[in-house]
Amino acid sequence: MLIVLAFKQKRRSYDTGETLEVHFIDVGQGDCTFITCGGESILIDCGEEDAADGVIAYLHRLGVRRLDHVIATHPHSDHMGGMYKIMECFDVGEAIIPHLADKDVPTARYFEEFLDSCAAEGVPLTEAEVGRVITLGAAETEIVAPNSPEYDDLNDYSVSVLVRHGRDSFLLTGDAEETSEAEMVQSGRLGHVTVCKAGHHGSYSSSTQELLDVIKPEYAVISCGAGNSYGHPHASALRRIEAYTDKIYRTDECGTIVFQSGGDGVSVRTER
Secondary structure (H helix, E strand, C coil), X not given: CCCCCCCCCCCCCCCCCCCEEEEECCXXXXXXXXXXXXXXXXXXXXXXXXXXXXXXXXXXXXXXXXXXXXXXXXXXXHHHCCHHHHHHHCEECCEEECCCCHHHCCCCHHHHHHHHHHHHHCCCEEECCCCXXXXXXXXXXXXXXCCCCCCCCHHHHCCEEEEEECCEEEEXXXXXXXXXXXXXXXXCCCCCCCEEECHHHHCCCCCCHHHHHHHCCCEEEECCCCCCCCCCCCHHHHHHHHCCCCCEEEHHHHCCEEEEECCCCEEEEECC
């Protein structure tokens, strides 16, 4: 007689013992994300200049005094208009920016003030290098874009990162458009992600089908301002995202959005 014994497979635990927090800070029509784990932190973008004081106050309420890394994804004012104020108000370990072709280096005041504040505060300025991994406690943040030395669209220079914490992951792509998204897919660095911040505030030219087919997000976040003149998020981008998840959070509707991960699943809370 054949006896078959069935053993219940024990579920692997991915709990790291540390909490990763990803704060999608409401800065209106702009981008700002604060990431912290194990007492270390990254701030990605800060919105327009007039939003910077609110970001500073928010971080101070969290007890933040030092930012180990600051990433200015690309030199548009809705992403780094007030970054010079961040440099002046926090102890910053380094500032990371994309390499820009000479023709694309802006002469805008906010960009020049950012460079001046880095120099005045002694903050090292580092160009983003794809494949670099930044450790935050038990979490790892890998730079996955930009992958080319020059682009026709300044948005495609956006520094994009993939944050991994146990089995949870977050993809943040700034304003990367179709060209940069295709390069990320072709690089082979991406796979399924837990949370994706929709590129370029939910623009029709980002969150492409090619990218979504690879990352298959469980949650999506869209950072945009209420009643913005750009029509963000665009209906076509929403339709593409909704094919993968109905868990879509928008700063124009929810205010600041905070995800927490212990490495084995995420929880989310919103300001409103």
